[in-house]
Amino acid sequence: MTFKKLDDLSDIAGKRVLVRVDLNVPMNGGKVTDTTRIERVLPTIHELSEKGAKVILLAHFGRPKGQRVADMSLEPVAQPLADLLLAPVDFADDCVGKSAEDAIAELSDGDVLLLENTRFHAGEEKNDPAFAKDLAELGDIYVNDAFSAAHRAHGSTEGIAKLLPAYAGRTMQAELEALGSALGEPKRPVLAVVGGAKVSSKIDLLENLVGKVDMLVIGGGMANTFMAANGINVGKSLCEHDLADTARRIMAAAEKSGCEIVLPADAVVAREFKAGAENETVALDAIPSDAMMLDVGSASITKVAEKIDAANTLVWNGPLGAFEIAPFDKATVAAARHAAERTKSGKLNSVAGGGDTVAALNHAGAADDFSYVSTAGGAFLEWLEGKELPGVKALEA
Numbered sequence: 001m002t003f004k005k006l007d008d009l010s011d012i013a014g015k016r017v018l019v020r021v022d023l024n025v026p027m028n029g030g031k032v033t034d035t036t037r038i039e040r041v042l043p044t045i046h047e048l049s050e051k052g053a054k055v056i057l058l059a060h061f062g063r064p065k066g067q068r069v070a071d072m073s074l075e076p077v078a079q080p081l082a083d084l085l086l087a088p089v090d091f092a093d094d095c096v097g098k099s100a101e102d103a104i105a106e107l108s109d110g111d112v113l114l115l116e117n118t119r120f121h122a123g124e125e126k127n128d129p130a131f132a133k134d135l136a137e138l139g140d141i142y143v144n145d146a147f148s149a150a151h152r153a154h155g156s157t158e159g160i161a162k163l164l165p166a167y168a169g170r171t172m173q174a175e176l177e178a179l180g181s182a183l184g185e186p187k188r189p190v191l192a193v194v195g196g197a198k199v200s201s202k203i204d205l206l207e208n209l210v211g212k213v214d215m216l217v218i219g220g221g222m223a224n225t226f227m228a229a230n231g232i233n234v235g236k237s238l239c240e241h242d243l244a245d246t247a248r249r250i251m252a253a254a255e256k257s258g259c260e261i262v263l264p265a266d267a268v269v270a271r272e273f274k275a276g277a278e279n280e281t282v283a284l285d286a287i288p289s290d291a292m293m294l295d296v297g298s299a300s301i302t303k304v305a306e307k308i309d310a311a312n313t314l315v316w317n318g319p320l321g322a323f324e325i326a327p328f329d330k331a332t333v334a335a336a337r338h339a340a341e342r343t344k345s346g347k348l349n350s351v352a353g354g355g356d357t358v359a360a361l362n363h364a365g366a367a368d369d370f371s372y373v374s375t376a377g378g379a380f381l382e383w384l385e386g387k388e389l390p391g392v393k394a395l396e397a
């Protein structure tokens, strides 16, 4: 890796250091429900603050599409961050312009400031040079510690790195090193498990992934799109019907490369997306048209366990069901515990990543037993494909 690291930074006392972090953490009712991503950025913040820098945090939350959306504010993350940092964290209600400038002007050496969601500005996702310039003017140095957002060529991850002296933070560095050593030469058979809800942004990755892994278990919301492409009526399930052709192309590519695709064998369906909702397990051809599939059933859990047993390496992004609302956490918890047991017995090298996936592994009590847990989901999958991540490339440039 040829980028500059924090070791290359000296004399930063009094300097304004803009640090891109990923604080896109799982939240429920305005409360952070999993702090893993916050914990992972603490070393960089501590290090810069101890050296006397004014630490200014840039981050996104959710997908507000360039609008100011109240429940996508980063304000509720400031206090949990301060609690873990054991230091105060100021908050500015915009990431550019007067409120950011005023808040920065107030900082003393070593202080930490969190700026509001960068995605409240359309220029962020468009990687608009004018927006990147507005951000860059707020600092003297740029540090990217958001490996999990490095697959996005956005103003705060890519554009800004060209405008300021740019460095990789400790987590960025650690993630790249850990993934390289865990998966540089994976022992076959390799099993990938992909689930979750970000269907349109992750489905394209699967086309390359099937050329690299021996088995691919598809669960969660992602599976519904594949099932629909196979002619199954998925009722009101989360499903991107317009991606049916993409799903069919991926299944054809998998057949060609000899990758076995494993789709759910049964479905746990409910009519409401809430904890304790009345539910039943049905065969795939019996999903009621007014119900949604929120988890895979026991036949699917058995199949996933068999595939984990057949694998020497596991890469996992995306929960198998809506794990936040019991009892739809069953398959995810069962698979996580099974993989953790096999890892503990020395038979499996298990690497999992993604904001919600990490929360699911913590919920299952399995995270500590995985070989490596990355903060990144989509970025991890793109890294696995061998793709150049724009946020990393910009640091190398």
Ligand SMILES: Nc1ncnc2c1ncn2[C@@H]1O[C@H](COP(=O)(O)OP(=O)(O)O)[C@@H](O)[C@H]1O
Binding pocket: 195, 196, 197, 198, 199, 219, 220, 221, 238, 293, 294, 295, 317, 318, 319, 320, 321, 322, 323, 324, 353, 354, 355, 356, 357, 358, 376, 377, 378
């Ligand atoms: N069958 C399903 N229907 C609706 N949502 C689902 C389903 N399965 C999983 N999910 C949701 O997927 C979300 C996580 O997806 P994603 O963001 O892609 O994962 P990660 O953050 O780990 O990359 C969770 O909030 C979970 O509730």
Ligand SMILES: O=C(OP(=O)(O)O)[C@H](O)COP(=O)(O)O
Binding pocket: 022, 024, 062, 063, 148, 149, 152, 198, 201, 353, 354, 355, 356, 375, 376, 377, 378, 379
């Ligand atoms: O949560 C994230 O990715 P992940 O769900 O793939 O782990 C990152 O913060 C990137 O978010 P994005 O997929 O809205 O660009």
